[in-house]
Amino acid sequence: MSAVPEPEQQRLDALLVEKRLFPPTAEFSARANAHDPGIYARADADPEGFWAEMAEGLRWMRPYERVLEWDPPHARWFLGGRLNVADNCLDRHCEGPRRNKAAIIWEGEAGDTRTLTYQQLRDDVARCANVLRSLGVARGDRVAIYMGMVPETVVAMLACTRIGAAHTVVFGGFSADALRERIRDAGCKLLITQDGAWRRGRVVPLKASARDALQGVPGVARTLVLRRVGDRAEPVTIPGEVDWHEAMTGASPLCPCEPMDAEDMLYILYTSGTTGKPKGIVHTTAGYLLGASLTHRLVFDLKEDDVYWCAADIGWVTGHSYIVYGPLANGATVLMYEGTPDFPERDRHWRIIDRHGVNIYYTAPTTIRTFMRWGADLPARADLGTLRVLGSVGEPINPEAWMWYHEHVGRGRCPVVDTWWQTETGAIMIAPLPGLVATKPGSATRPLPGVAAEVLDEGGQPVGPGGGGNLVLTRPWPSMMRTIFGDDDRYVRQYWSRYPGRYLTGDGAKRDEDGYFWLLGRVDDVMNVSGHRLSTYEIESALVDHPRVAESAVIGRHDDLKGQAVAAFVTLKESSEALSGEALKSELRAHVAQKIGPIARPDEVYFTAELPKTRSGKIMRRLLRDIAEGRALGDTTTLADPAVVQHLKEQYEESEGA
Ligand code: WTA
Numbered sequence: 001m002s003a004v005p006e007p008e009q010q011r012l013d014a015l016l017v018e019k020r021l022f023p024p025t026a027e028f029s030a031r032a033n034a035h036d037p038g039i040y041a042r043a044d045a046d047p048e049g050f051w052a053e054m055a056e057g058l059r060w061m062r063p064y065e066r067v068l069e070w071d072p073p074h075a076r077w078f079l080g081g082r083l084n085v086a087d088n089c090l091d092r093h094c095e096g097p098r099r100n101k102a103a104i105i106w107e108g109e110a111g112d113t114r115t116l117t118y119q120q121l122r123d124d125v126a127r128c129a130n131v132l133r134s135l136g137v138a139r140g141d142r143v144a145i146y147m148g149m150v151p152e153t154v155v156a157m158l159a160c161t162r163i164g165a166a167h168t169v170v171f172g173g174f175s176a177d178a179l180r181e182r183i184r185d186a187g188c189k190l191l192i193t194q195d196g197a198w199r200r201g202r203v204v205p206l207k208a209s210a211r212d213a214l215q216g217v218p219g220v221a222r223t224l225v226l227r228r229v230g231d232r233a234e235p236v237t238i239p240g241e242v243d244w245h246e247a248m249t250g251a252s253p254l255c256p257c258e259p260m261d262a263e264d265m266l267y268i269l270y271t272s273g274t275t276g277k278p279k280g281i282v283h284t285t286a287g288y289l290l291g292a293s294l295t296h297r298l299v300f301d302l303k304e305d306d307v308y309w310c311a312a313d314i315g316w317v318t319g320h321s322y323i324v325y326g327p328l329a330n331g332a333t334v335l336m337y338e339g340t341p342d343f344p345e346r347d348r349h350w351r352i353i354d355r356h357g358v359n360i361y362y363t364a365p366t367t368i369r370t371f372m373r374w375g376a377d378l379p380a381r382a383d384l385g386t387l388r389v390l391g392s393v394g395e396p397i398n399p400e401a402w403m404w405y406h407e408h409v410g411r412g413r414c415p416v417v418d419t420w421w422q423t424e425t426g427a428i429m430i431a432p433l434p435g436l437v438a439t440k441p442g443s444a445t446r447p448l449p450g451v452a453a454e455v456l457d458e459g460g461q462p463v464g465p466g467g468g469g470n471l472v473l474t475r476p477w478p479s480m481m482r483t484i485f486g487d488d489d490r491y492v493r494q495y496w497s498r499y500p501g502r503y504l505t506g507d508g509a510k511r512d513e514d515g516y517f518w519l520l521g522r523v524d525d526v527m528n529v530s531g532h533r534l535s536t537y538e539i540e541s542a543l544v545d546h547p548r549v550a551e552s553a554v555i556g557r558h559d560d561l562k563g564q565a566v567a568a569f570v571t572l573k574e575s576s577e578a579l580s581g582e583a584l585k586s587e588l589r590a591h592v593a594q595k596i597g598p599i600a601r602p603d604e605v606y607f608t609a610e611l612p613k614t615r616s617g618k619i620m621r622r623l624l625r626d627i628a629e630g631r632a633l634g635d636t637t638t639l640a641d642p643a644v645v646q647h648l649k650e651q652y653e654e655s656e657g658a
Contacts, residue, residue, distance in 0.1 A: 020399075022406070023438035024415060032435020034298045034449075039433075043449035050450050051077075051478055054294050058083060058286065058329075059092045061259045068476065073496035073503070074483075075476040076263050077287035084257035085266060085289050086129075086162035089328035090122040091257060102333045105307065105356055106151050109198040109339025116151055118331070121158075127251035128159035134251075135222045135242065137190050139164035139258055142268065144188040144220070146170045146179055146210055148197030149338045152226050152244065153314050154324055156192045161266065164258040168268040168280070171315025172197050172204060174597040176212035178278075182270050183217055185280055186485060194226035194244075195233035200343045203229050208236045262286035268485045269317055271423040272535035273494065274506075274525045280485030281317075281423050289329055291427030291479025295448065296326030299417050299431050300360045300389050307386075309335035310362040311349065316532075317423040318393055321479075322362060326427070341367060346374045350382035361409070362391035362419075364531035368401045368409075369561050376408045384409065389434060392418045394531030395563045396519045402441035420444040420519055422505065423533075424495070426479030429453065430517050443516045451477055453517065455509045460499050463511070468520060471509035472502040525621065527556030527564050532599050536621065539566060539602065542595035546588055548572050553611050553619045554602070557628035567628045568592075568602040569611060569648070581607060604628075606652060612645040614638045620645075627652050 029035055043050035048067040055064075055078060064081025093099065103121045106114045116124070137143060143160050145167050147153040153169070160167040168186045170179050183191065193210040196203035207225060214220055226244040263284045270278040296302060308327055312318035327334045335356055341349050349371075353361060371379070390410050392402070397418050406416050415434035421427060430453060432438075432445040439445060447453045452475040455463045463469040480503070484491045498504045508520035522528060525536040536554040543552040551571045556564035570588065585605040593601040612620045615638065626633050627649050636642045 020441055021438045022415070022440070024435050028301075028415065029435040032433070033301050034433040035435050037436050039436075039449045040446075044452075047450050047452075047475060051290070054450075055286070055290050055478075057293065058290060059088050061087075064262055064286070070476050072501050073492055075480060077284075077290075077478045078262035081262040081286055082259040083262065083286055083289075084162065084164075084260055085285060085325065085329075086125060086158045087257040088289060088293075089158060089161075089325065090118060090125060093118045093331045094122050098331045101331065103328060104151050104154065104334050104336055106336045107338065107352060107356070108150075109201070109337075109343055114151060121151075121155070123253040124155045124248070125158040125162055126253045126255035127248050128155050129162040129255040130251045131224065131242075131247045132159055132165065132190065133163060133255075134247075135190055135224065137163065137165050141165045141190075142186045142188045143167050144170060144179070144183045144186065144191045146172060146174075146191065146193045146206055146213075147226065147314075148172050148194060148199075148204070148206065148228070149314060149336060150194065150197075150226070150228060151336065152194070154328075154336075156224075157267075157314075157320075157324055158328075162255060162257050164260050164264065166265045166267050168270065169315050169320065170270070171313060171597070172206055173313075173315070173599050175594055176209040177595050178597055179209060179213035180215075180217060182278065182280075183213060183220060185270075185278075186268050188220055190222050190224065191220050192224045192226075192244075194228045195236075196229040198229065198338055200340050203232050205234055205236075207238065208234055211236050211238045214238060260285050263482070265482075267320065269320060269423055271317070272526055272533045272538055273490075274535060274537065276535070276537040276541035278535075278538065279487075279490065279494075281481045282483050282485050283426050283479070284482050287478030287480070288426050289325060291425075291477065292321040292326035293329035295428040295431075296322060296332075297330050298433055299419060299428055299448070300362070300391060301434050302327075302330055302332055302360065304331075306332065306359040306388075307335055307357050308332050308360040308362075309337070309353070309356075309358045310391075311337065311341075311367065312362070312364070312393070317426070318362075321427055341370070342374075347378045347382065350379050350384060353387065354383050357386040359386050360389045360391070361387060362393065364394035365392055365397040365401050366395065366530040366562055368392065368397070368405050371409075372401060372404050373561065376404070379408045384411065387411075387414050390414045390416045392416065393421070393428075395528045396521055397442060399442035406441070415439060416441075418442075418444045420507075420517070424481040424505075425473070425477070426481065427477075429473065429477070430519075440516060443512070443518050445516050447517075451475070454502070455511055455517070456499060456502075465511055465513045465515075468508055468510045470498070470523060471505045471507045471517070471519070472499055473505065474502050521564075522556075527554075527566065529556065529559075529564050529566060529599065530562045534566065534596075534600050538596060539568065539592055539600055542592045542600070543568060543570060543588060545595060546591045548584065549588070551611060553621060553624055555621050555624045555628060557625060559603075565603040566600070567604045567606070567624070569606050569608050569624055571608055571611060606648075606655065608644075608648050608651065610641070610644045612636075612648065613640050615640045624648075 062082035064078035420430040559565035
């Protein structure tokens, strides 16, 4: 498969030969939540029966009548059932011994801490739900949340859930333009934001961006604003703003949970796809909650007294499923940290683990690689004795990083669960159950019980051991996305038309002789930069939006730390305006940051007179990737003008000083 980059292929081949295997210890297996290997076969033999059995763990207000209606590619799960997600995450725990258990242990970047018990969190959520109602939010409405890593973000999400409004959380690193686009697309009625968020001791001006985003968005009449940084924020006023604390002080903690249909929308989360416009991924109520809670309990082997920490940002799906919905549905104690791993020092995560006695730690490979660069002596100085399970998510984890994580953080004692999934899948799909599955560094191992995956060639045939192909999921699952908000055609086209009846993940994968899955990264025009999904087209659109740019092609090239780095090839319009190459490059990089957010800022910009295109005018990104990764050029026979790419390569090598 041409999409598997050559060095990746060689690296994997070497690994498959090595076959390092880490079986679970007898002690871990004996105590594991999933300890019966028969669970896989049982789920395979009768998937609907399996999901029905698992759904008994949820609290229903009305029982469902049917497990699944599958009208490919549209699925409806637990038809006729009624429940409320906030009721499952909070109220049911408050009726028993978990009432006074810590739901959230939060640590601010400055070191301040707060603990919210389940009862306190429930009361705050109910108050906030009443505030939302008083601001005109009703069942079925959409609410945008643009906040940082503070407990109030969780409160806001669950308050929406409580009254049957869908939230759309927008990552605080996105720009005003990106926020506006999402608020518009989702048709939000209210925005919840905060004055500013702490990041490395500086203030991220969320409220100022929110104000800019709301220009020309008449649908949002009110904005609820949390004060977090106070005087440190730039004074900004948003018309119709309401102060969070004032509103909450007067609000009643009595607010019954709205009985929702199993298939009612729970939230929309925007993610990058293969066009310039982000996709609003729609998740619904029962199936999503089941997927998030079950995987959280089994993959992380959650125990009642555990302190669980997912270090992702709440603005991404990992934060939704594994900071909020999964853990709270399981009555877990969730640790939440506001800031970055290097503030004030590079040992912050290890200090947090020791300070709060964290047992389960879940982070991204890019963070692990950063820790590797900072050196093993930092975790070595910490105790880390409470850790029991380590998780990884967001991108393929290279075996070196896996081993480092296992040795220096887990001290050889903790299983490492590499969890493959997507915004679209709602919950983890491929990962080891740590008491049952032997792990191999770099492999996400096998699909979870009830999940069916295959690696297919271009013709739709399963690829044998060692071969690369497209990863597909061959069976519907409860937490699957239901549609793209406002664009069901795109849902059908994008995910289900390549191999009818099977879900196309957009990832390349390989299987080895043991049937283990090895993820190879995206095979479409989606990049993964430090675990963040970015679309090449989205960045290209931002570039051509600049008055000097005629055309652009963006690619993700391999980067040791970030997984991928963004390289932009740009052709300029004829212009008399003099601006030096370097100045224009910085201007273009800043332009992209302003249009999308700092995470999308290209690492490199190259000017070129022409882009390599096929005779039908399609830009050949594969060749640009070859150039940017310093490889021999692949097949150029389909190019309209092979000289273009040769010229580009020479230019590139010159600028690299090669
Ligand atoms: C990648 C994040 C390899 C993959 C949960 C997927 C991974 C995309 C892994 C989804 C993993 C995520 N191994 N690749 N364990 N986890 N990915 O929607 O390319 O932000 O398609 O969801 O991240 O990114 P998203």
